[in-house]
Amino acid sequence: MTPKARIAVALLAVTLTIASSPLLWAQDASHKLSAMDEFQIQLPTDPQISPDGKKIVYVRRFADPMTDKRYSNLWIINADGTDHRPLTSGNRSDASPRWSPDGMRLAYLSDTDGKQQIYIRWMDTGQTARITNLEQAPDAINWSPDGKMLSFSALVSGKGPHLADLPAPPSGAKWADPPAAYNRLVYRFNGTGYLKPGYMQIFVVDSEGGAPRQVTNGNFPNGGNEFGPSRATWTPDGKYLIVPVNRHPESDHEYLDTEVYEFSVADGSLRALTNRKGPDNSPVVSPNGKLIA
Secondary structure, eight states: HHHHHHHHHHHHHHHHHHHHHHHHHHHHHTTOOGGGGGGGGOOOEEEETTTSSEEEEEEEEEEETTTTEEHHHHHEEETTTOOOOSOOOSSSBEEEEEOOSSSSEEEEOOOSSSSSSEEEEEETOOEEEOOOOOEEEEEEEOTTTSSSEEEEEEEEEEOOOOOOOOOOOOOOOOOOOOOOOSSEEEEETTEEEEOOOEEEEEEEEEETOOEEEOOOOOOOOOOEEEEEOOOOOEEESSSSEEEEOOTTTTTTTOTTTTEEEEEEEOOEEEEEEEOOOOOOOOOOOOOOOOOOO
């Protein structure tokens, strides 16, 4: 059996194992599907294969009947289907696992300390460390080719339109929140509420921890928009980040009209690689760095 076939079998085994209980219920005529059955269903997503092809880490999503909330943990399994076990556990949201290029570390997002941040796990020892302490939640993480840095997207807060100057409340007074104005086409989502003003930008941070550095700038959704973040792709030499961005003046009205841009990691200078109508997304750089698919 080829390595790809073994990996496919392992992924299928994970899916069948997690889904086995609901399938058995469906075959049992005496059991009627109820709303509470949703808490028995667990969903495997985002499988990530280790660089040596021997292991798979994936996100396992579940719902807790005691809190009526959804959570996710990380699980690992060998490519041959053996040693299936959790890497994280508990009522928290662990997501976006990404192997380091050498396969020795795993970067992932977690809100285990209350707010989503970037964590690193050393796979040989199981030790973990939080490497960011950001005000806005990071997303769309990706390793640099040498494993020394991580790129990610995060919101850079801005200010909405200024309507009027309001008097300051007297000392000890409890006033209602000041009025807010919005000049963006999309300003609110069901289940989320009003969106924070600002734009998603691309950052880099040392994989050992430290202060993140903003790579992209400007009043453009360089790191994604309200509908999702953009994952930056590193060039093989680690000097540039390739990102799909909508920097058109009417980006709010044509949010799918993205172009592929090249951003310098050193100084943030940019160059458009495409210029055409319609979406250009999911860029992949060739191993020699000369082509982009």
